[in-house]
Amino acid sequence: MSKQLTVLTVCCFFLTIASNAQVTSSIDTTKIKIGEQITYKIQVEADTTDLVVFPEGQTFMPLEMIESYKVDTTKNNARFKLIKKYGLTQFDSGSYMIPKQKVVIGTKTVFTDSLNVEVFSVAVDTTKQNLYDIKPLIEVEKGASNWWIYLLIALVSLGLIGFLLYWFIWRKKPLTEEEEIAMLPPYDRAKLALKKLDESNYLQRSELKDYYSELTFIIRKYLDEKVYDRALESTTDELVDRLNMLKDASQIELSQTDIDNIETILKRADLVKFAKSAPDIELARIDRDTIDVEIDQVKEALPEPTEEEKLLNKQYKEEQDRKKKREKIILTVCASILILVATYVGFGLKYGFKYVADTIIGNETKELLEGDWVKSDYGVPPIMISTPVVLERIELQAIDTIQQVKRTAFGYGDLDSAFNIGVGTTQYNLPEGEEIDINGAVEETIKSLENNGARNLLVKQEQFITPNAAEGLKVFGTGEFPTDVKDQYRSGEYLILIFVADDKSVMQKVALIWNNEDEYTNQIMDRILNSVELKKVEE
Template structure:
């Protein structure tokens, strides 16, 4: 029943339903087309005539959908006019449309007529260019030469070279020397804190023997029944004393041999000691031999008495020694002084060897990492290396401007146009830097022609080669290729090598050169770089300069 109803309805009203569907589609398509209206870009300036240094306001208005993504140009994009300030974007919305307004404050400090270049507005990834036919007239400020005196243009002011890098190098060298000096002092000249054993070892033999006997008295050998260790230390103390103070070989002698040597010294008058003391000493040594080799164990009181007896023997032996003569004392002082000199000399040698070793290690590591040539040039200095690693300058030269990065500021070169040149050249601006110590030089030339004709690059290249040959250059090799800047401006690159004369000399050196040529109607721009062929640092400088070139080819 339900199926029959829908079938009848469709048959009776089919035509009306179809019309309704078509009408809805048309409305939908119309609405979509209206919502995707093409964006509009409108520009205007508040004035087209200003004085030098005054500002104009360049307004860009964009009308687009509220969903559109709009990107305005930033930076110095109005050359030859200079952008003073880019104000914040003002946005207004109405229904599904929005209006964006961007204001730029522009100025110029040279009189003349200037065309505002077209600006690219990016909307949803598509570029829209503004009108570039607006001309801005910049007028000179009237000067009353009668009431105001005219003065010559002041010459360039020489600025002292920045020595910050030199001071950094000196600071690092001083810090390195300070560290090395501290290490040498710490390991060779510092008075070290002596341990108790070292302090005891520095005592005179007599005082050291008495101190060691006192320490033996405080020991626990007898309490722990360690008689062998007790007597070994007791006889070792007295034998060491006799060997040092009496000058008799006691440590390696047996008991009988030692007593015999002491008796011989007594008989020779070199040791004033009585026979009873010698016999008492012999008895103690024999008791010590029995304890060490026959495992004998005397009473504790006997061991204590033997230590006291040895102490008395040390006293008597010391008193029995004859007083040293003046000659002997002087010999001892000279010996001490000589010994101190030798020790001081040894310390100086050790310190010198340590410093030289540290320097050689540093040189070896630096040579392995950086290479011999780089280390040599760092230590001895190299003019091109100093330029490469110094503070570089980014600047614009001439008009239209040639922007590039150089190790030093290029200075304006005074040029006088001959009558023949004035027929074709309206203005010529040259800037150059030449290294005083090396062959490296870089220069720019901006030439404004009297007629708006395309520049003849081939003639410029021929004139350049002829000028080199006129100056004495030989064996000039020339290559040519297309060159494109970072921003896409295309030009010609001429490069090669040859034997070039050194300024102020008849000597010829192997050198390289590179020339960039750009231009448009009525305009030609050149960038020229020269350097020694085997100067790797100058090659890096040239590559860096060429990679930074930016030019404007519109008057």
């Protein structure tokens, strides 16, 4: 909403009560230069039984009180003579009037006379003192926050996930004994299997069936990998016939004696396994040595691989390596997606899916809500309020009334913003006896909103009490507010807080307008509203 919506004109009044008490006021000078101090003195003569209350706070506007001195008290018979002094100043040249000041004596209220003061500018001799351009605005670095903690948590989490993916997917795991054996060439595996057979206790326990089963499996496995790829599932006769066929076709240079030796041992093993034959233990050892020799003979009989075969083997190995790498990449991507989805679901169930999505994608109002807030005083008398950004001073246009002495306003937001904040203070100089029209102030507030484009406003009123017990009026409701697109409106809420200072000469206001369809904006407005306080100057 535009900055005009953040400052609304309000009225105030003075309350006077006649008194017969003797009160006088004076100043030490009627002419000062900018920034010089005036000593304003109030003298009261009252009975010793009367309680005297002097003005406190910024009641001397348009002059500013910079110091309040202690009361000087003297006693004369049954009466007190009290003298209260104030240090006042002004930083703008011109003619000013110190307004009447209220003094409470017992149950009566007495007002001092108003006094005129002339404030002159300071003449500058440019021949002795050079003039320089006003220094440009500089950006003030924001205070430190705990962002580094969240960054550290994110880095540690990513590091942990990366370590787990490396450890379970990409790390070269140490091979087990079975895997190491499987990586050996067929010849070496066969030799190693024979060695393990020697270390077994089959012969010591006369377990010839198990012994011959292992022995024949070793030779069949070797032949299956190097000679005939169906050697394991073939019968003894089928395997021998295949060996003879390969020998006759000159595909393997294996002698008939070697084939006969292999046939003899395979058939003896068949008798042991199926006919419960029990050859001598020494014969079993001889058969083992024979198989050892025949493995060497088969190796020698195999032809050397051609260059084409070597190339095919190399290409096959490279293709297997690429396949394994692709599998690792796919597994890594799937694991990463699963971790991200699980993390999103976990945080979504705990904090809400919209909150998590806004955190990842980024949401301006959410960042303002969770960012570093600013708690500051605005205006004189000061209004203390916490906001997600610093409010900027707003230049106000002149108004057609001689009763308003001074107006200050601060605000944030425009038509493109999700919310608008306005804080304003108006100093009045009303004739004695006039009272503020609260209903008129409310009507003027609503009219100002409508003049700036708001429509269909629902208006409610109720009392508002700040955390430090200051009482005011809350005007609030819903409506439709213009956007930066012509003839387009958005729904929203507005809230105006109106306070009248104790001396009845100052009107203070806080204005909030926001998009109530954004949950983060609603939280921002609640936090701002709960922070509003009217700060006393002496604090």
